[in-house]
Amino acid sequence: DDEEEVEDPFLAFIEYARAVISPEDDGIEDPGEATTEASGPGWGWIASRILKTCTAYSSGVTAAILLSDLSQAWHEQNKPGMSKKKPELIDQLKKSHRRRRLANTVTIDSIYEKNFLSMNSVLEAVIVNADVLPGTNIFMLTLGDFWSSNTIDLYLHRRYYELVETQNGILRKGREVLITGCYLRTAREGCGTPRLLPTEYLVILLDEDADDDAILIGTLFYSDTFSSVSLDAFNSGTSYSLYARIESIGPLESELKFSTAHRRQIALVDCDGVRLKFILWGEQVILANLMSVGSTLGLEKPYISSLDVSAIEGKDEFCLEYGSATHLYLVPSILQEERVCVSLTQNQCQGSKLLGSVGVSQVTLPRDAEGSIDFSNYPFRFCRRI
Template sequence: MEGSGHHRLLPTEYLVILLDEDQDEDAMLLGARFCTDSFSSISHDTVKDGAAFSLFARIESIGSLEVKGALGSLQRKQIILIDNDGVKINFLLWGEQVILANLFSIGCMLALDTPFIASAPANGGMSEEICLEYGSITQLYLVPFVQHEEQVHLSSTQTRYQGSKSCTQNQSQSKGSQVILPLNPQGSIDFSSYPFRAYVSDLSDKMTGISLYGTVTDIKRERESVEIVFSMTIADTTGSIVAKLYFVGSWSLGRLSPGHTVYITGLNCLTNRKKRLEVSWFEKDSESTFVNLSSLPALLNSSCLHRLYCLSDIHKRKNSTNICSVHLSLIELHHIRPVLSHTVCGHPVCETCDGVVQCSFCHLTCEGELMRCFHLEITVADGSSSVFTWSTGQTASELLQISPDEFYELPEDEQAMYLYTLKNERFMIAIVHSLPKPERCFVSGSKEDYPIWEITRAQKCD
């Protein structure tokens, strides 16, 4: 055989044999070969004496690590196993072996026949701590984890807003569906693999992996918590719910404000001791995602993702992100001001009485994490109406087509002349209804004069 690489007997030199404990032959194999040794019986002395082990354990976690060496980096999978005695040990896969981990999942039972016994690499091989590796004569047997399941009735809430088709169904037909969904180890129904649109009214106790689409009506940090936790109120056509967002470090979702439309997955629902439903979201969970749809560039770039609305219609759609084709109608110099914003979240910063620069949103000290940007109030118009709006950050720079540093280098009379040249420039915009908050600084003066429509994205029309 000719070709690159080295010779192989099989497409892969690594093999995993799947077993079913409900099959007599597989159960006998496990019982005869893998029920005598335990992790506590392994030591360097027994290895030196030539002892071989056949071990059976449950997969508790699967992690990845890239190890850097003199000749480059090497991928490594660290799998934590726990045996029937509760003893834990690391099972390591190196290099091209890591592909085997695609067959594993947490909760599976793994049988290892004659694994290679090594010193834990974290200890430089100098400690008595040991780990298991896939050796030249190792054989792996895998008993997949079978999740417990529960029959769930999905009400007609999931289809009532899907269009005329569901409205014309025969009333004698069932208004719900019966599906079988898995339970997670805590006994919650796992919706992460079931593709249906959940509404706020669908949420109940012991649900996990929920996806929700709605409008943010309020968001603030829980300052009394030692963790980085934000309370976000999200609303849809059926109601509203408060979700607590838990972050690993700091806020990581970019700029988010009331009125923005979001899509969030990985929500968990539990009833607390006061019989109130608590909804939580953890950034560290692998199935957790958070998308601010109001700020997506693709929302304006892709015509298949939006429908154009006239400005005269958006007052009827205050809970949506509206896409409109407009021109700049009125830009006044006194409606533009420079602000310092936190680069992490895009919100303005303020200086405390003791001189500390603090983010108005994260409430974190943010020295060295500042950016200069515009706060802009501008009137946009189309053939149907005109709307007084506001924007900030990159969106404001897109509308003005200049950076804050460049703009404020100009003399004041040249600034006014530059703004005059922008009149009637055409843009595609994403615009949301954003109620003013007392803590905002109003460029226009009084709160009553402050614009309640925010432009979240803008793209100049050629």
């Protein structure tokens, strides 16, 4: 008769989840219809969501994942009318957006339309918000882009937590990032809306004209150069932060005698004119999709490998690799423009009173990395009459 009742762990977790998602419930005695949303999710709703998530993860699921799904699903369900208007923050940043759009870039709107995202796809995103999911230590970034009205959530990979944990962390609201190698978790797989699962392949964009970024570049990168790197010192625990211009991006190498992994070599040159190779292996090769010739690459804590170990030909003693602690920063090459004079036809001059006797107009055209006029964004190429 004195046997203690054993509490069911499933029921206990439901009560715990309710307390985590809506900790403000404790002071509510008589919740009416107006306070239904504020009072948090009901027992049945939580139980249903847990079973749905467990079904999606047939191999097992952790308490943190369950809490993450419950919290996100509840807050998304009770958002006061999701606005399709682009966040004002992105509109402000777009005014100074001058870099060239990368080849594999997809928009957030297209992800929702197709319910699909390729591993090779690139997101040129802006961090709209960065939050810790309630009851967990999991960071979630809300991302937007310059071409979409929608936003999408990304579970941040743990290798980047140190960049977002502080109030003035680098990965904060308004920071532009380039992301690839993402898996899309669709709504059918247990959550209320599509989300991006963690990826190791993220590059942080910097602006040398912005005061905060200029201070960051000076503090983080200007103490080390390629000439100061020592393989012996690295093996003894020394870490480096290097800053160099991307001189060339080599082709994908798939037929290697010593390895079945793919490889890609990126040639870098620092401010002293010293050159080193940055090597990407295996799945890392997709990082090259985030880079462009002429941009400046910052490597925080790169892995230093001897050329013998990496089987790289060259006169250098070592090369750089993307290690488990490496963070990448990029100052994109600015889209250059050229002003050219275009002669107006006689009909054009006569058809506009504003032109008066002016027969020449100046038109601004973009230039590519080689300095030639870039026609890639025009529907057809202009031809000069002979």
